[in-house]
Amino acid sequence: MQKVNLVSNICSATEEVFSMMLDLPITVGEAYVEVNHDESFNGVESLIGLAGAWVGAGRLSCSTALACRLSGALLCAKYEYVNEDVLDAMAEVTNMIIGSVKTRIEDDFGPMGLSIPTVIFGRNYKARSTGGGDWTVVPFFCDGDRLDVKICLAPGNANSHQGPRAQPSAQHVL
């Protein structure tokens, strides 16, 4: 069965957004598969749904400080704390990164729709998407601050026996 290079597509999409829209440096860490994530989180998390023959979600997670920095870079402004502008900017960064990944993988996974992003922020919370599939996680570092870009995909019910299975490929980790 064909392995689809999610990690490489996540890297390309993220680097493209950082260079074209944010003008911020990033380095990529080692990708991994996250199973049954149960740790609580402090910071900003942005989720966006994917639906087609394959269904799932994309997620960006980072600290509030990095969210403020990314938003400031996007909007040419300075943010000391998370406010409506920061939430909106993080939603749009998520839309662009996951949307770009979606376009890149549609040849293998078929056409997919993208939902409107949902952004959550706070302390000591857990978020979970139901529906199966493991999360492919690619960590990025922007001047030491970590941003995780995650994608989870599983066959839709009508196509559970068809299509490539999404797995990270170690040879494509940068």
Place this chain on the structure above:
Amino acid sequence: MALDVLIVDDSAAIRKILQRVLVQAEVPLGKVIEANDGREALDRLNAEKVGLILSDINMPNMDGLELLATIRANDQWKSVPIIMITTEGSQNKVLQALELGANGYVRKPFTADQIKEKLVGII
């Protein structure tokens, strides 16, 4: 002559960025009118004349392709240049937008130069 522009996107961040990009692209801006989705865009068009529309595709209430088709079917608005600015990058979506009458298509993420390039010859 100053150009009145309608920017249609459910992201306030993108609407701000596009305003900035239009200035960087040295577009002689008049009024900048914003709409959160296709329905709001039609309300704005009923109230204001514009010389250019920049529109996202994926929006709630009415998406950009439906907005595009509605505008092109209306005698009052059918000649207004429309550029789609969207994360939708598949060939099918691009062709669909161009067939519906979009004058240009820019994929997000974008640079100011890419927007400027699309505007040349349109405005």
